[in-house]
Amino acid sequence: MKIARIEAFPIQSDMKGALYKGDGTEGRRPPWTKGAEVAGPMSGYARFKKLRSTWRYDGAVGCLVTAEDGTTGFGMTRYDLPVIHLVNDHFAPLLVGEDCMAIERLWDMMVRMASPYGVAGIPSYAISAVDLALWDLKGKLLGQPVYALAGGPVRDDLFVYATGNDTDWHMELGFRGTKLACPYGLFDGLDGLARNEALVAERREMVGPDVELMLDCWMAFDVEFAVRLSERLKPYGLRWIEDCLLPENAEAHDELRRRLPGQTLATGEHWYALQSFATACTRRMADILQPDICWAGGFTGCRKIAQLAEAHGLEVCLHAGANTPYGQHLSVTSPAIRWAEYFVGGAPGVPLEENRVFPTMPVPVGGRIAPSDAPGFGLEMTDALLESMRR
Missing domain, CATH: 3.30.390.10 (Enolase-like, N-terminal domain)
Incomplete structure (x- = not known):
């Protein structure tokens, strides 16, 4: 055809x-x-x-x-x-x-x-x-379904964590993991370190010890700020700190890895070429790679990244991987992908179904998700829906 x-x-x-x-x-x-x-x-x-x-x-x-x-x-x-x-x-x-x-x-x-x-x-x-x-x-x-074309699922469903700062709403929805968007960075100095720590301490108290807690730093740090913040956050048991540095400086990522040997590091949301992830794998610049399936070469590109990570004993967690059918399908097919991220941008009290892109797309229930088994990605793209999406 x-x-x-x-x-x-x-x-x-x-x-x-x-x-x-x-x-x-x-x-x-x-x-x-x-x-x-x-x-x-x-x-x-x-x-x-x-x-x-x-x-x-x-x-x-x-x-x-x-x-x-x-x-x-x-x-x-x-x-x-x-x-x-x-x-x-x-x-x-x-x-x-x-x-x-x-x-x-x-x-x-x-x-x-x-x-x-x-x-x-x-x-x-x-x-x-x-x-x-x-x-x-x-x-x-x-x-x-695409997951069948890719070799079939390696697990029945996925553990999903919620990203966003409406932590109480995430707990109400049944998530057992939540990631905070970091409000202060390098340019906020010592005051920023203290206020970031206060936020993490407050949310750890809110969710208790049995919920995974992460911190998304969104390219706002340098190596020194990341090291100092990581040291302050040790008492709160973070699963990882994420995306601390500007993406292009591989030497800085190497240095952060060297200076934080005991801290799980996640990054890769702003890497795109397969070679960038190959370099990260061989140099072990991070523990968890986070390509976005809509940015880093699609299903084919991210499948290759997941295979690279698996070969090097590293983990992949797609950026916003549970927010699209694309990420859901890839995530269940790879042994390297154990978790999925769901960005919660809607207001507390609004069901997740009301903020999804596609009307039949699965959303997390009790912090778990499985992709649709309809043909393709199960998008159910009618002419009316397609017309409503155009701007």
């Missing part, structure tokens, strides 16, 4: 309005995402310190791959017009007419097409969108 058409287009980032049309549940209070300060790489600049939205360039992207018989597959990614341009004006014209079932070949072709301007970053987002759509299409053509 040949590829007849590939199209990338802008879609809504928040699907609640499209799916529920204003009839959703009223939250008990505004969600933590409404105005909470979260540390990041721009925190040293006062007018950008408070909210990431003041400086980030974003924009959700959908990708539809159509086969000769009219069957379609759908993928998603981010970063708006640059990604859309790459897919529609570079990849699509060269991939149309290729065998839509030959996904390894198509993935390799896209990587090589992007090599003159570099695979990592924006091109990796574009590759991810096309790759996910191809896996969805293949599953639909063969009448199989």
Whole structure:
């Protein structure tokens, strides 16, 4: 079966309005995402310190791959017009007419097409969108869920932890693990260390000793700040600290690993090329690798990363892996993936079903999740839903 058409287009980032049309549940209070300060790489600049939205360039992207018989597959990614341009004006014209079932070949072709301007970053987002759509299409053509095409599940379901700072709501939902967004970073100095410790201490007291607790530092530290904070947080039994450093400086990651031998480190959300993860594996720069399936080469790319990690005795936990059917399907197929992350951005009191992207997508129940067994990724992409997603 040949590829007849590939199209990338802008879609809504928040699907609640499209799916529920204003009839959703009223939250008990505004969600933590409404105005909470979260540390990041721009925190040293006062007018950008408070909210990431003041400086980030974003924009959700959908990708539809159509086969000769009219069957379609759908993928998603981010970063708006640059990604859309790459897919529609570079990849699509060269991939149309290729065998839509030959996904390894198509993935390799896209990587090589992007090599003159570099695979990592924006091109990796574009590759991810096309790759996910191809896996969805293949599953639909063969009448199989993607996890079956990838070799079948290695476990029946996944342990899921919640990310966000509405910790009480996470406990009410039955999660047995929760990750905090760190509010203060390098530029907050000693006061930032103290206030971060106070937050972690408060939340450890709230959840008790039998719930896993993690800290997401979102590129807001240098090595020294990360070491000092880790030392202060030892009494609170963190499962890991995450994404402490800017992604490109491999030597800094090596140094952090050397200076914190007893601290579990997680990172990789902002790595994209397969070679970056290969380097991290061979140098053991972190214990847990966290690629995003919509950013780091799609299902094919993240499957390769998981296999690399498994061969090196490392763990993978996909960034927001339980928030999409894509991540759910890959996660159950890999021995290296033991946990899944679910970002909770909705208000406390609003059921998780009301903040999902796809209306039939499974959401965590009691801190566990299993993917749909419908063909492809089980997206149930009707023409009406697709139209409602476009912006």
